Amino acid sequence: MGGTVDLSVDIGGMRLRNPVMTASGTCGYGEELAPYMDLRRLGAIVVKGLSLKPRPGNPPPRMTEVPSGLINSIGLQNIGVEAFVRDKLPSLMDLGVPVIANIFGEDVEEYCLLARRLDGSGVAAIELNISCPNVKKGGMEFGRIPEEAHDLVREVRRATGLPIITKLSPNVRDIKEMAMAVEEAGTDAISLINTIPAMAIDVERRRPRLSSIIGGLSGPAIRPIAVRMVWEAYQAVKVPIIGVGGIMGASDALEFVIAGACAVQIGTATFIDPAVCEKVLKGIEEYMDRHGIRRFVDLIGSLEVS
Amino acid sequence: MGGTVDLSVDIGGMRLRNPVMTASGTCGYGEELAPYMDLRRLGAIVVKGLSLKPRPGNPPPRMTEVPSGLINSIGLQNIGVEAFVRDKLPSLMDLGVPVIANIFGEDVEEYCLLARRLDGSGVAAIELNISCPNVKKGGMEFGRIPEEAHDLVREVRRATGLPIITKLSPNVRDIKEMAMAVEEAGTDAISLINTIPAMAIDVERRRPRLSSIIGGLSGPAIRPIAVRMVWEAYQAVKVPIIGVGGIMGASDALEFVIAGACAVQIGTATFIDPAVCEKVLKGIEEYMDRHGIRRFVDLIGSLEVS
Amino acid sequence: MKRTLSKVIYNRGISPSYHLLGLRWEGRIDPGQFFMLRPWSFDRFDPLLNRPFGVYRVFEGGIEILYKVVGRGTRIMTGLKEGDEVILIGPLGRGFPFMEGWEEVSIVSGGVGIAPFYHLIQWIREKGSFPALSLYHGGRGEEDLVGIEEFERAGVTVNIATERGTRGYRGLISDLFKRDLEKGKVRPSAVLSCGPKGMLKEVALICRERGIPCYVSLDRMMGCGIGTCLGCVVRTKGGYQRVCMEGPVFESEEIVWEEL
């Protein structure tokens, strides 16, 4: 693999061997996928969102199926940053693939503490999940308000020397505005999109299908929305963009790349086929071969719109 | 039909025989559906969006299929309000079903002129499509900014005595905020959601699948997002809510109703089965029978969330 | 009220990518009209939309569709079996005209574009008209030459071109047709055509140059097939027209070919 074409790409100072990553929260801490694919083939591994303290997550039911999609409300269950660094990170790092730590907090300080704790731990970058309510500021998500997102990123920027990827929420008025705000604040890259708030009802019981009533929609249903947001953000900012949302195969991944993404993350698809990342990578190589494109980076933002 | 259960519902002074309507832009001016279903069975007919002058619409391709969804960029092709009132409305009114005119303009004046023109024309209500860029104010859609939507609705309110249904765009930071803004401005009802901006790319040709690059996503893919928004809006406002987005059958319609909608509109599903509205109606009746619910209005917002 | 359900009578492959599907149907169908078909149950939404298909043959109590597997929908279609219920909406649109004065008619088709013409010929014969009929049919190779024996048996002069040259003229069917026109081998009162966009354009041009009336059946992605979605429009001299309602057959001079 990668013999004839150059798949490498730079993201905020990280050099990735190829542009295919797992998406946070859909590959655990890597080990669960290991029996199904060679993790060393990945461009990077993005682990489940980490908080300062371990979190038990939401009560079940936590997941429900909808047309071409999945609504989840896992509630950010995780083992906490300490246990991650101690128990999971060492073996992950042995793979020789950049490990990206997805983090979230309830206020700016928590994000900063997390970012500081991970500095020097061995992770290659941190991804800020800003789709979390700012408990200190009335509970509106950081990711919905450009000013809040800006301030958050600026503080985290000061707290860590690691590359910062800010993961944008689709739940905004204007994704360009958001992308510009976090770029201005010093993020090294942007990933988008996180899940879209959604809801399903069991009409026979007249009850919500999830214990938390509202959850996050992922899967192919959201892909056309995500591709549009990548395309819009690509017009607005210079920092690299990582595309996420409903990628099921190479052609989906290529939609994101052609729209402006320099890398992709794959989430829900790994639930259906735990080896899907490898297939996507292979499909991208085949596509490049077929089209005579030698360097992956030449594909980024190559949409013709005349 | 309707013998054993009471399906009627009031929306901003209109009394509907039942809560099932067509969605704007998906049933033409009614006549195309007539060979497939008895239009008199409908609660109301919402016609294709009308502008002051006829509009040719966007160049093809105007439509593309995505998982469980459809992206369209018809470009609001329509015959204009005059031709509508002259050529289409009379026979539509003969059906004895309330006709709701969906309207859109490029600035507040155009909306007001349309509303005034329709006053006394025979239509039962107007539905404001506010997902249109305000050309006079920098081109951001009315529907994205609560203040702009508020001002628009207030002016239209002054211009017409007809009931006003404001159709909200999903493309907002907070649907509650939007719903409250238009309620405050005097709308009689709210309908939501309009399509979600989305994009698909033909990777082999590296070109957008639509001539307009970005189009609007509809169909089952967006239903969980729409249900969530209805539920959120239902917490925030008192005006009746009409649920739209991905309804394919009775159980989908009931999700909206249980979440808080007092009526539903069906769009994309009519492309697959032009008689779907009748089936949804029948399915709702069967459900009410089965659950011993005599009055449809008792179902509205009946979600149990404890 | 139009029916919108039907049942599969048979479904069989006649070559690796061409299949014949028999569906229960009764009623009048003009040649060139089409149906919207949902080859999977209503409750699965990926793929979402019904697919448009012309009618290859009409028989007692049913219609036969000749289809080519080109994507997901048609691949799923190959799995239909006897007794399956399908959504079938139609007949839709305006088909091919046939005028009394026509003494000789040439049909130019490419690939699966041959599909509507067998029914057309059935229909012309049933009307009791017997103009001279010639079929110019092209494809990549042997695999695209399905059903042509049936045309021969129906008394149609069949001319073949294959791009790979495995049978008939080596090259494009439009070139063969042009050559025969130039040679005076055919002198059609009208030309009817269906097939890939490039071929249609070529045929339209050939006819324009010679002032021969030409009718083309256009293939567009269709949202509804019944005129409500406005997704299938084509630019004509009179503005955008819906392929599903005002078409799928248009007089070629009406089409703004540069924008197709």
Next chain:
Amino acid sequence: MKRTLSKVIYNRGISPSYHLLGLRWEGRIDPGQFFMLRPWSFDRFDPLLNRPFGVYRVFEGGIEILYKVVGRGTRIMTGLKEGDEVILIGPLGRGFPFMEGWEEVSIVSGGVGIAPFYHLIQWIREKGSFPALSLYHGGRGEEDLVGIEEFERAGVTVNIATERGTRGYRGLISDLFKRDLEKGKVRPSAVLSCGPKGMLKEVALICRERGIPCYVSLDRMMGCGIGTCLGCVVRTKGGYQRVCMEGPVFESEEIVWEEL
């Protein structure tokens, strides 16, 4: 690297809603483990997720799944035919324990909950252990009593309850089991159970009152089946545990039943 593809050997209905599916498979499977199966092609995303199924029988080169049609996924599954390729991930999770000292084992199952136990019995026999085995199986009526002859043939004492009383005890299987325990008709060293939630709860309670070790196989909606999505958790005394990894079989005393 675990394989994730398989081929259908056979698929046949054995009653209106129960079917048997044979799939190519080789390798060790513990009784009570399960597979994630995608009964439709990877490129159709409605329904989106793979479905979990236990193993009814293991044979040379394959596994047999006993499944009941309950919704869209299982309805689509009935259309699988010989030679179809399917995504098959597994074996997954932790199955039923079997301890050396157990002299008598009672199985309590409801409906399609019988599925994992035929393989369990195969497996116990293969180990050369011959504890006394009794099956308590319940259903609505005759239609839920598939496969019980096979248990009888395997030397298992079979007890039946149907809610409609069409065969065996009229009522719930847990009531029959309780009665037999009270009468001393069975004296199990351990109870293994699979079936609807209400039944499992009941069985767990019966066993708790008598101090009998009880193991239950839980049925949860599963996102991935391999431990990554955290969607399938159940509340245990030790916190949330994944049914797909730490289960599907749990010691009943571990479960916080009030929250199930």
